[in-house]
């Protein structure tokens with residue numbers, strides 16, 4: 243539904259409305275303004291709703307305008323989700339050791355919308371990419387991996403800390419921002435030739451993801467990409483991954 247109120251154009255799109263008022267854009271819930279958007283958009287525009295579907299804009303002057311409008315608005319909706327995710331992550335100084343700025347994703351999990359946005363962004367990226375294995379790293383990769391695996395119709399393979407898995411395992415050691423550790427995977431959980439995505443909440447030095455990649459590649463799995471919610475770029479984990487693609491949603495918050 244579309245309505246003109248004074249100099250405001252209101253587009254009702256599923257549960258979100260867009261208002262243009264005094265040359266400022268706002269998202270509204272019913273008639274009350276909830277969020278002011280800061281980025282510039284073309285004068286008349288569309289919005290991707292919760293389903294990710296792009297709604298058709300009105301008053302487009304040319305095919306070219308229309309194409310750039312779709313791109314701008316899809317990007318804005320994506321940015322909106324990213325900023326919601328970023329603001330839902332809490333940062334705790336000096337945990338677990340002095341000098342560490344701990345990125346706490348438990349607050350993201352308390353916000354169902356931001357948590358869903360996180361999963362949706364990963365699923366949108368990997369849908370149709372023929373991925374049969376989602377390998378999640380203990381512990382926080384166990385939170386984000388399974389819903390992605392279910393949405394993609396892939397299996398979830400836990401990469402566990404030592405002595406947790408009951409069957410025959412292969413293991414890899416790695417160094418951390420604070421300490422060293424080891425991860426293990428059940429023999430037979432994956433087959434040579436499968437296409438895998440490695441998921442974790444965060445990349446710091448990249449040691450954990452590199453160990454996960456080594457484990458999978460030792461048994462002939464093709465690791466297509468690694469995906470994390472957060473990257474700490476100053477720790478150069480991306481460089482440690484070398485040519486292996488890395489997809490992240492937010493830089494350190």
Ligand SMILES: O=P(O)(O)OC[C@H]1O[C@H](OP(=O)(O)OP(=O)(O)O)[C@H](O)[C@@H]1O
Nearest residue numbers: 380381382418419445446447448449450
């Ligand atoms: O890029 P890196 O330097 O390897 O660090 C990243 C890893 O560190 C954190 O896990 P942590 O080892 O603290 O284990 P936990 O999730 O079991 O607490 C984080 O969840 C990643 O798995």
Ligand SMILES: Nc1ncnc2[nH]cnc12
Nearest residue numbers: 342343344345419444446
């Ligand atoms: N700064 C950090 N915050 C949360 N998890 C981490 N793992 C390694 N470094 C971390």
